[in-house]
Amino acid sequence: MTGIDRRKLVQAACLIPLIADAPSGRSKPLPLRRTPIAAPFAMPPVTEPDFSTSRRFSIVDHGAVQGDQARTTAAIARAIATAHAAGAGVVVVPPGDWPTGAIHLRSNVALHVEKGATLHFSDDPDDYLPAVQTSWEGIECFNYSPLIYAFDCTNVAITGHGTLRPRLDRWSEWYARPKPHMDALVQLYDMAYRDVPVAGRQMAMGENHLRPQCIQFNRCRNVLVQDVSIDGSPFWTIHPLLCRDVTVRGVKIRAHGHNNDGVDPEMSHNVLIEDCVFDQGDDAISVKSGRDMDAWRLAIPCRNIVVRNCQILNGHQLMAIGSELSAGIENVFVDNCHFTGSGKGADGWAVPIDNLLFVKTNERRGGYVRNIHMSNVSATMIAGSVLAVETDVLYQWKTLLPTYVRKLTPIEGLVVSNVRVAQAAHIASIEGEAELPVRDVRLRNVEVDKVTGERFIERNVVITR
Template identity: 35%
Template sequence: MNIKVFTGIVFLCLATVSAKSQQQDWKVDASVILEKISEPDFPDRIFKISSETVKENVADVINKKIDECSKAGGGKVVLASGEYFCEGPLILKDNVNLHLEKNTKLVFSQKPEDYLPVVLVRWEGTEAWNYSPFIYASDVENIAITGKGIIDGNGSAEESFREWRPLQKKDQNKLREMGKNGVPVNERVFGKGHFLRPQLIHLLNCKNILLEDITIKNGAFWLIQPTYCDNITVRGVKVDSRFINNDGVDIDSDTNVLIENCNFNTGDDFVAIKSGRDQDGWRVNKPSKNILIRNCVSENCLHGISFGSELSGGIENVICQNLTFKKVRSYGVQFKSNKDRGGYLKNVILDNIQIDTAETCISFTNQYHSYSGGNNPTAFENILIRNLKCNIAQEKAISMIGLPEMPIQNVKLENVTIQKSGELSVVDNVINMSFINVKY
């Protein structure tokens, strides 16, 4: 075990250490989380669409069927096998299951004017009015996207929203300043003439959600982003979208979330758990909590499971178990914030995590980039990582960097093996930490 120990840390540097240094007086129970999660139920009504009979804009046809289905009391809007080209967003309504049959492919246009008028979104942790996400819902209940079909964000097109990323900095900074200064949300209008990329699937303030068996490809920005939502199940979903900012799922100020049996190959985080950015996150004040992520695989991602950095509303009560990451291009397990964020991260259990290769296996930092001079550090506490195995950490096995004024607290590593690592591990400003059967 090679470790560099800095001033300000209370740490026992042994491969096997008694747990007496940490009294675990907190508990996160998967069964308690599952008790609060149930799938939406839909009437037997079927509203079917065939690509062969569509003679107008597919988005208009599907939205009409969604409206008809919802007004009838709910049911299933079925896209029969075939390819559909949507020139505009799909808007989900109460009690509608949008079902893509096997061999169905839903492809979205890349014309900005197709995604106007603007709608309310949360963009990288700050609320704004922006181009509509490709699939959008706001303030509805009992919704689903299911089936064996493919949703293609068309980000690989020659001209796509993906090309906006190098152009977004001015608008990105403007929105962040609006959030910092408390500009009323109805005055934060972007859209035409601006370059904030739209999300692929963005569900805002919705309840009782199911995403099951679909495949998602080629997003230009965040792929699946439920925000302020409650009672969410994501099951058997496949993601193959490897452009920058393509996270598998962004859990964003959501409660009662189950993600299971998924395969996410992404250009960014496998799953990111967030809850708002800085002052705007404090204003909304909604944590992400009661989250279970289990039995999932990623063959290729930039980061594995990620907490933050937008966590100003707080994150609590999270269990991640039975996750396999084959190639992680940066951090395998990442907890990140900075002194602008505030908020908190507590009561997290990671159990049975398998990582083939990563740059750094386990990373904690309260000094993440984009810091702009605030004085609101994030409290990290009550974190258990057990039964983790990593074959190769090309850089550090473990990096834990807290702050002198806000040390990371109550961290326990148990049955952790990192077979090979490059640089010395770093632990700085961590108190009440225990290692039990840790080898690296």
């Protein structure tokens, strides 16, 4: 291990605690399960909490009343506190319709939403105050609380065959990006550039309108999201940030709004996403590692991400890498996933899929991308490519502010094999930087029945078919 690697390991240990938010009343450790994972890189088993023998705490016993948001919100908080104080526990949401505000999990607590139960999340921003430490598109800040939030926790879960359904009337008004919102983005970026402490980056005010994530685990370890259905999201749907050992299994997400990615692992290690169904208005899965100066400060790459046995109905990309990738992304494996939609999008914000694997960055990001694998994937009709790489993706930031620091992104080791697509515009579209070509791209057994455009677009790339 090099000196640089040792420093990064120490930084990671400081940022991703092994023991967090420890309860005082525990008599014995919560059982853990370890899932071995086959991957084309050294992938450690992913650890998840086992709440099968834990005590159960009904929100009704703690004062929840159907139709009463204030009493239900308070009851959920009391049940979580009681379960945590007991050492471990499962907070049970029984069948029925339960309006609520923000839910904050604690260590050794599972939120279990039973079949027939629906948590209806308020769309009143005041219900997500006081502001909490979170992030906005790769920059840390204090903003409205995610609808379900865990910070610095160990052993947390959201389980059950029930439904999480945010109300979106107010949040959808915030999809628009008027000048006050854009000014807030510039202000936040400038604070990161000047290394303003995160506590000083207060964004939940005025007309900033930075929407909260639906679910965020921030600096947590041993995270499980299993079986729940999620219907709608103000912003990114499931966002593990600076986490270690995360399992998302059997989850069904339908979120057709603006920036409605499905799962966004960011600066996290050892993540398993399996047996899920994605019906998104943006990317199904998007692996990230922070934006520019803020990510260089944290210096925690996103590493060891496995996505397998998933179905995608709508979404911009099956797997996106970036564009927030400034701390680096490596060891990603997508296996046996299938885009089964019509390729034409659906109602509302649902969109046709663009690419199966899309690596996106720009001259400001730095970081790196390496060792990305996709295999055993199929699709109906896609608007873009099986594999796409773009190195000039800036979206609205292109005109919001100039390039303060120029750092290119080394991209290498993209391996795509055993892919079948009925129709696509291209097999591969790769546009690297002349100063830093994309290297070690391998396509094996990739078949597209109908290619509507140029089969291969290759600029500043070393590709092997």
